[in-house]
Amino acid sequence: MKACGxxxxxxxxxxxxxxxxxxxxxxxxxxxxxxxxxxxxxxRGGEPAIIDxxxxxxxxxxxxxxxxxxxxxxxxxxxxxxxxxxxxxxxxALKVHSVCFGSEHGDIAGFNQILGLLSNHQDTYITYFKQxxxxxNSYPKAHQKAFxxxxxxxxxxxxxxxxxxxxxxxxxxxxxxDRSITPLTIQRIQNDYHDQVISxxxxxxxxxxxxxxxxxxxxxxxxxxxxxxTRRILLEYKKDHSYWHDWEKYFPLLRYRILxxxxxxISGIHGVVEGLEHRLINAAKExxxxxxxxxxxxxxxxxxxxxxxxxxxxxxxTTKQEIIAKIHTEMEPVRILAMSSVGxxxxxxxxxxxxxxxxxx
Amino acid sequence: MKACGxxxxxxxxxxxxxxxxxxxxxxxxxxxxxxxxxxxxxxRGGEPAIIDxxxxxxxxxxxxxxxxxxxxxxxxxxxxxxxxxxxxxxxxALKVHSVCFGSEHGDIAGFNQILGLLSNHQDTYITYFKQxxxxxNSYPKAHQKAFxxxxxxxxxxxxxxxxxxxxxxxxxxxxxxDRSITPLTIQRIQNDYHDQVISxxxxxxxxxxxxxxxxxxxxxxxxxxxxxxTRRILLEYKKDHSYWHDWEKYFPLLRYRILxxxxxxISGIHGVVEGLEHRLINAAKExxxxxxxxxxxxxxxxxxxxxxxxxxxxxxxTTKQEIIAKIHTEMEPVRILAMSSVGxxxxxxxxxxxxxxxxxx
Numbered sequence: 122m123k124a125c126g127x128x129x130x131x132x133x134x135x136x137x138x139x140x141x142x143x144x145x146x147x148x149x150x151x152x153x154x155x156x157x158x159x160x161x162x163x164x165r166g167g168e169p170a171i172i173d174x175x176x177x178x179x180x181x182x183x184x185x186x187x188x189x190x191x192x193x194x195x196x197x198x199x200x201x202x203x204x205x206x207x208x209x210x211x212x213x214a215l216k217v218h219s220v221c222f223g224s225e226h227g228d229i230a231g232f233n234q235i236l237g238l239l240s241n242h243q244d245t246y247i248t249y250f251k252q253x254x255x256x257x258n259s260y261p262k263a264h265q266k267a268f269x270x271x272x273x274x275x276x277x278x279x280x281x282x283x284x285x286x287x288x289x290x291x292x293x294x295x296x297x298x299d300r301s302i303t304p305l306t307i308q309r310i311q312n313d314y315h316d317q318v319i320s321x322x323x324x325x326x327x328x329x330x331x332x333x334x335x336x337x338x339x340x341x342x343x344x345x346x347x348x349x350x351t352r353r354i355l356l357e358y359k360k361d362h363s364y365w366h367d368w369e370k371y372f373p374l375l376r377y378r379i380l381x382x383x384x385x386x387i388s389g390i391h392g393v394v395e396g397l398e399h400r401l402i403n404a405a406k407e408x409x410x411x412x413x414x415x416x417x418x419x420x421x422x423x424x425x426x427x428x429x430x431x432x433x434x435x436x437x438x439t440t441k442q443e444i445i446a447k448i449h450t451e452m453e454p455v456r457i458l459a460m461s462s463v464g465x466x467x468x469x470x471x472x473x474x475x476x477x478x479x480x481x482x
Numbered sequence: 483m484k485a486c487g488x489x490x491x492x493x494x495x496x497x498x499x500x501x502x503x504x505x506x507x508x509x510x511x512x513x514x515x516x517x518x519x520x521x522x523x524x525x526r527g528g529e530p531a532i533i534d535x536x537x538x539x540x541x542x543x544x545x546x547x548x549x550x551x552x553x554x555x556x557x558x559x560x561x562x563x564x565x566x567x568x569x570x571x572x573x574x575a576l577k578v579h580s581v582c583f584g585s586e587h588g589d590i591a592g593f594n595q596i597l598g599l600l601s602n603h604q605d606t607y608i609t610y611f612k613q614x615x616x617x618x619n620s621y622p623k624a625h626q627k628a629f630x631x632x633x634x635x636x637x638x639x640x641x642x643x644x645x646x647x648x649x650x651x652x653x654x655x656x657x658x659x660d661r662s663i664t665p666l667t668i669q670r671i672q673n674d675y676h677d678q679v680i681s682x683x684x685x686x687x688x689x690x691x692x693x694x695x696x697x698x699x700x701x702x703x704x705x706x707x708x709x710x711x712t713r714r715i716l717l718e719y720k721k722d723h724s725y726w727h728d729w730e731k732y733f734p735l736l737r738y739r740i741l742x743x744x745x746x747x748i749s750g751i752h753g754v755v756e757g758l759e760h761r762l763i764n765a766a767k768e769x770x771x772x773x774x775x776x777x778x779x780x781x782x783x784x785x786x787x788x789x790x791x792x793x794x795x796x797x798x799x800t801t802k803q804e805i806i807a808k809i810h811t812e813m814e815p816v817r818i819l820a821m822s823s824v825g826x827x828x829x830x831x832x833x834x835x836x837x838x839x840x841x842x843x
Contacts, residue, residue: 377735381799438742 122467125149126212126220126302127156127186128205128291130163132170132330133355134180135347137223137309137323142185144307145221153187153463155215157208159197162437164204167429169366171330172358178458183350188464190215191456195447198433200260203448205290206298210452213299214478216471220295220302224278224288227308231278232292235268239293242271259424261286284309334367368429372411375436379405382435391444392431395422401435454479483828486512487573487581487663488547489566489652491520493531493691494716495541496708498584498670498684503546505668506582514548514824516576518569520558523798525565528790530727532691533719539819544711549825551576552817556808559794561621564809566651567659571813574660575839577832581656581663585639585649588669592639593653596629600654603632620785622647645670695728729790733772736797740766743796752805753792756783762796815840 125145131138146154158181160174170177178189191197196207212220226232239246249267258266265281273280280286288306295302310323324346333355344352359365379387379401387398400418408414411432418428433439447453455478460468468475486506492499507515519542521535531538539550552558557568573581587593600607610628619627626642634641641647649667656663671684685707694716705713720726740748740762748759761779769775772793779789794800808814816839821829829836 374735374738378739381797386799436742438747 122152122470123150123219124153124155124187124215124217124467125151125305126208126215126217127154128192128208128212128220128222129156129181130159130170130326131156131177131181132159132163132326133172133177133333133347134184134351135324135326135329137325138181139184139348140310140323141221141223141307142181145305146185148305148307149219149221149303151218153461153467154185155188155190155212155217155464155467156181156186157192157211158189158458160191160194162194162198162433164197164199164201164430167198167426167431167433168368169371169433171333171365171367172355174458176354176358180348180350180354182459182461182464184348186461188215188460188467189458191458193447193453194437195439195444198430198439200427200430201287201290202293205287205294209291209294209298209302211455213302214452214455214475216474217302219305220291221305221307222284222288222291223309224284224306225282225309226278226285226288227306228277229304229306231276232288232304232306234276235273235278235280235289236292236296238272238276240296246271257422259422260427261424330367333365368411368432371436372408372414375411375432376405376408376414378435378438387435389440389442390431391434391439391441392427393434397423397431401431452478483513483831484511484580485514485516485548485576485578485828486510486666487569487576487578488515488517489553489569489573489581489583490517490542491524491531491687492517492538492542493520493524493687494533494538494694494708495545495712496685496687496690498686499542500545500709501671501684502582502584502668503542506666507546509666509668510580510582510664512579514822514828515546516549516551516573516578516825516828517542517547518553518572519550519819521552521555523555523559523794525558525560525562525791528559528787528792528794529729530732530794532694532726532728533716535819537715537719541709541711541715543820543822543825545709547822547825549576549821549828550819552819554808554814555798556800556805559791559800561788561791562648562651563654566648566655568813570652570655570659570663572816574663575813575816575836577835578663580666581652582666582668583645583649583652584670585645585667586643586670587639587646587649588667589638590665590667592637593649593665593667595637596634596639596641596650597653597657599633599637601657607632618783620783621788622785691728694726729772729793732797733769733775736772736793737766737769737775739796739799748796750801750803751792752795752800752802753788754795754802758784758792762792813839 127142127145129138142154158174158178159170161170162168163170174191181189190211192207192211196203199207209220224232246267249270250263253263253266254260264286268280278285278289280289292304295304329346355365364370384398384402387393387401393401397418404414404417408417415425415428419425457479488503488506490499503515519535519539520531522531523529524531535552542550551572553568553572557564560568570581607628610631611624614624614627615621625647629641639646639650641650653665656665690707716726725731745759745763748754748762754762758779765775765778769778776786776789780786818840
C-alpha cells in the first residue's frame, strides 16, 4: 500500500481541507492518506485549538483521511522550520511515499529550484539569516532577507506568502531527512491564509474561526464553508463543554501564571529571549484581555504568532531545557488520534517496520 | 505614648474582635493599639481572606484600632510557631509595651507557668517534639505530646485548645525576642474558634464566613454578629468586585498550576514533604472542587490547615528556598494598611526609633 502524507491543523476541518485531501490522493496515486496533525495547541497561530484533537481527528476520518497521528507538542508549537522537521520525521517513520502540501505557488518545480539554490549557498544563507536576526528582524522576515541575498528573488516562488514558506520548509526537511519521499503541491484556491472575510465555499480556517467565535452563531458559515460532519461535531462539542476554545478563555490562567513567576523563571521558558520576561510581567499587570496583553508586548522584533507561541509555552510551563532534551532524543511514542479501516490495514501491512513507533522504549 | 499590640486576621472584623480591642486597651492601659494583621492570605485556615487587606484594615481603624500593619506573607502563611515569631518580631520593632491575645484559658499566670516549665526542659522538649513528628503526628499534635511528656499535663492551660496553643507561642516568642513586652490575655467568650453554629452576638469568624458565603445573603448575621462598619464595607466590596473570596474561586488556578508542574517543581514548594507532590498531582487530575481535592489529599500526617497552607504556597509559587532566604534575612519594609490620627501621632513620636522599618535598606 502506498501512503500520501499531509501536514495539517484542521482547526476546524473545512471545505478547503476536503479539497486538499481529495486532490492529494488523486495526484499522489496513493492507497491511503496519513495526516500529521497538531494537538490541542497549534503552530500557525500559537493558540489553543477551537475543539480538542480527538474530535478534530474524528471529523477528518469521517471526511476521508485514513489515519490521523498527533504531531508532538514540542514540534507542533514551534516556528516553521522545526514544525516542518517534526512533521517530515514522523511521516518518514510512517513510511509515506509522498507528502502533499497546499501552497500559493502551486507548482512543485518552483520549490525544487529553491532547494537547488539553497544547497549551493547553504553556508552563506545561514550567515545572512543570523545577521538579519541580529539586526532585529522577525524570524520569517530574516528567512526572506537571507533568501533574497543569495538570489531567491529571481525564482518564481514568493516565499513571503505564508504557505509558500511552509512548503519551502517541508521540501527542505525532505531533502535532509528522507529523499525517498516525493514532494507534491496543490495550489490553494480562493482564500488566502490571512483573509478575514469569508468568500464561500472555500474560506480560510482563520476567517471561519473568527465567525464561529462571534456571539451569535453564524448559520451561513456553518452551512457553506465546512462539511456537515464538522458542523455536527462542532455543535456537539459546544453542547457538551458549553464553549469553543480561544485565547481569551485562557488569559486569566496566563496572567495568573506570569504574575506568580519570577523574571528568572519566565526567562527559562522556551522562546523567551532578550529581556522579553520584563515586557511580559509589566503587560500582565495592566492587561484586561488577551488582545490588550498582546498589543502591549508586541514589537517589531517578534511576530504576533511567535509571541503567541511564547504565551502557549508559559501556559504549559514548557522550559528551554525541556525542549532541548525532547528535540535531541528519540521521538516519543506516536499517538494515533483516529483511523479508518484502510488506515488500520496500512498499519497492519507495515507492522514490522513501524510498530516500534507506538511503544515506549 | 504606650502601645498595646494585637495579632489578628480580621476575616472579617466581628463583635468578638471589637470586644478584644476594647478589653486590650483597658487592661494594658495603653494610649493606642497596633494590630499586626495577615494580608490577603491567612495562617489559621491557610486560605484567601474574604475581602482584601486594605478593606479589612479600614474596618478595624473605624472600629477603634489605631494602626494596622501587615504581617508579611512568609510569616503569615505558616504554622503557629513561625506565625508568632513574625508577629512578635514586628511588634517589638514597633516598640509596643504589651501584647494582648485572646485565649480559652484567659489567665496570663498559666502561660507564664508553661514558659517556666519549657525553659527548664528546652532540650528534652525539642527531642520529644521531633520524635512525635517522626511517628507521624501532625504539627500541633506533636507539640502537645512533647509538652505532656515534660509534665505540661499538670498545668492549668490546656494547649489542645487552638487559642491557648497560639498564646503559648506568643509568650514563647516574647521570651526569646523581647522580654520588655508584657504579655496579657483576655478570655474568649461565647464561641469557640471552631464553632460552626452562630450564637449571637459574638460568633467565631469561621461561622460568620460560612454564613456569608451561602447563596442567599443572611441578613440576621449581618445585623447581629458584626459591627455596622463591617457590614457596610463587606457589601461595598461585593458590589465592586461581584464576589467575596474563598478557596473554591481559586481552585481552577490551583488545579491548572499543579497539572502543569513537574513533580520536582512541586516538591520545591514550601511545605511539600515526603512525596506529597504525587498525592497532589493524582488528586488534581480527578477533583472537581477544592473540597473534593482536599479530601483526596488528606491523611493523618497533615492537618487540614497545613494542607491548605501548602495549596496557598503552590498558588503563590512560594518555594522552600525563598522562605529560607526571607526568614533568615532582615524583615522587609513594614506596610501600613490603615491608621487613625492617634496611630499617626504614635509613629511621629517614635520616628527616630522606628522610621527605618518603613524603608528598604
